[in-house]
Amino acid sequence: MNKILQRALVVLASGALVFSGASVATAQPQVAAPTAISVIAAKKAAPAVSIKKIGNKSVSGSAKATIKPIYSKAKNVKVKSATLTVKKGSKTVAKNKSSAKLSAGTYKVTTSVKYQLKGKTSTVKKTETVKVTKKAAKKTPVSKKGYGYKCPAGYPVKGNRTGSKKEWKYHVKDGAFYDRTKPEECFKNTSDARKAGYRASKR
Numbered sequence: 001m002n003k004i005l006q007r008a009l010v011v012l013a014s015g016a017l018v019f020s021g022a023s024v025a026t027a028q029p030q031v032a033a034p035t036a037i038s039v040i041a042a043k044k045a046a047p048a049v050s051i052k053k054i055g056n057k058s059v060s061g062s063a064k065a066t067i068k069p070i071y072s073k074a075k076n077v078k079v080k081s082a083t084l085t086v087k088k089g090s091k092t093v094a095k096n097k098s099s100a101k102l103s104a105g106t107y108k109v110t111t112s113v114k115y116q117l118k119g120k121t122s123t124v125k126k127t128e129t130v131k132v133t134k135k136a137a138k139k140t141p142v143s144k145k146g147y148g149y150k151c152p153a154g155y156p157v158k159g160n161r162t163g164s165k166k167e168w169k170y171h172v173k174d175g176a177f178y179d180r181t182k183p184e185e186c187f188k189n190t191s192d193a194r195k196a197g198y199r200a201s202k203r
Contacts, residue, residue: 049073049115056130056131057132060197061194064103065132066100067084073115084097086109110127134197148182169200170193170194170198172190176203
């Protein structure tokens with residue numbers, strides 16, 4: 001009887017160990033495999049129309065600088081109009097023009113581009129400051145001294161600066177003031193005088 005009881009206890013103990021091992025095994029935590037995450041950077045779309053800077057200009061003598069709208073556009077964009085509005089101080093020099101001619105000075109220039117994309121019409125604008133400066137006059141290599149009222153042979157055009165020297169005028173032999181004008185400079189021809197910054201006398 002004792003032997004039977006001992007065998008039964010041994011069987012029960014063995015079963016308990018097996019059951020305990022299975023429980024421990026199943027109690028192990030499950031580790032999930034890492035999930036790969038791909039990040040795609042969103043590409044910034046280019047603007048349909050980009051207005052470019054016109055920039056400063058320089059002119060010779062009494063000449064004027066011509067400015068026009070400068071821009072670039074994306075594919076499939078249809079530009080309907082490109083215009084300029086120009087102000088010098090409070091004065092409007094040009095309004096909604098395709099181009100403008102500017103003398104020396106400082107201006108506020110607004111470029112406006114009207115375009116169509118996918119059936120939708122839009123307008124983009126940009127304002128900038130544009131400076132037009134006068135180039136330094138290239139002087140004709142003729143002495144400024146000792147002229148009196150006459151110019152050297154071969155240099156018949158008289159260059160004269162009146163008043164505060166803001167008015168530079170040239171005189172030709174047939175002009176009303178030619179003989180009475182004492183020149184600061186003399187030129188071979190009127191083209192050289194204009195390049196040096198002089199304008200024609202009205203008489």
